[in-house]
């Protein structure tokens with residue numbers, strides 16, 4: 001197996017983590033796969049399991065891979081820029097939209113109060129987190145209606161809205177059609193396209 005050398009956990013780096021050696025703070029940061037959090041070498045948090053550690057050259061790389069900064073050692077410096085914070089929220093939503101996802105849960109995972117998170121998200125994206133989640137769920141539902149034979153109830157469940165009547169209402173509100181009508185229309189359009197293709201050739 002080949003690794004990028006900069007991601008290798010050398011003995012030297014491991015020792016720096018174990019001894020909370022601040023002289024390495026500018027050299028690398030480490031993330032812990034099981035918690036999804038990254039720290040400076042000097043962080044006083046409990047030493048992770050060696051096999052769960054990932055090394056990064058800087059915090060931007062760790063953010064890009066979906067890790068979150070530790071609240072204790074603040075490895076991103078004083079303050080996380082709002083854009084970066086919203087990117088973290090989106091990353092979390094994109095990976096958890098099919099679960100029961102509340103603003104509180106999101107706030108908990110992205111380290112902030114629900115109120116603050118809502119305000120910053122809206123300021124950066126123009127959408128509230130709830131709107132963003134709903135839009136994502138409806139888009140995924142459209143994909144499933146197009147490309148699967150799953151029932152409406154199954155699709156509702158898969159996109160994180162297990163209450164089917166509510167799913168139907170929301171879907172209609174966002175697209176103007178019920179899920180069943182949307183699927184019929186797609187099937188009809190596909191047939192027509194096929195018919196046209198055949199009549200051309």
Ligand SMILES: [Zn+2]
Pocket residue numbers: 038039040043044045070071072073074
């Ligand atoms: Zn830390």
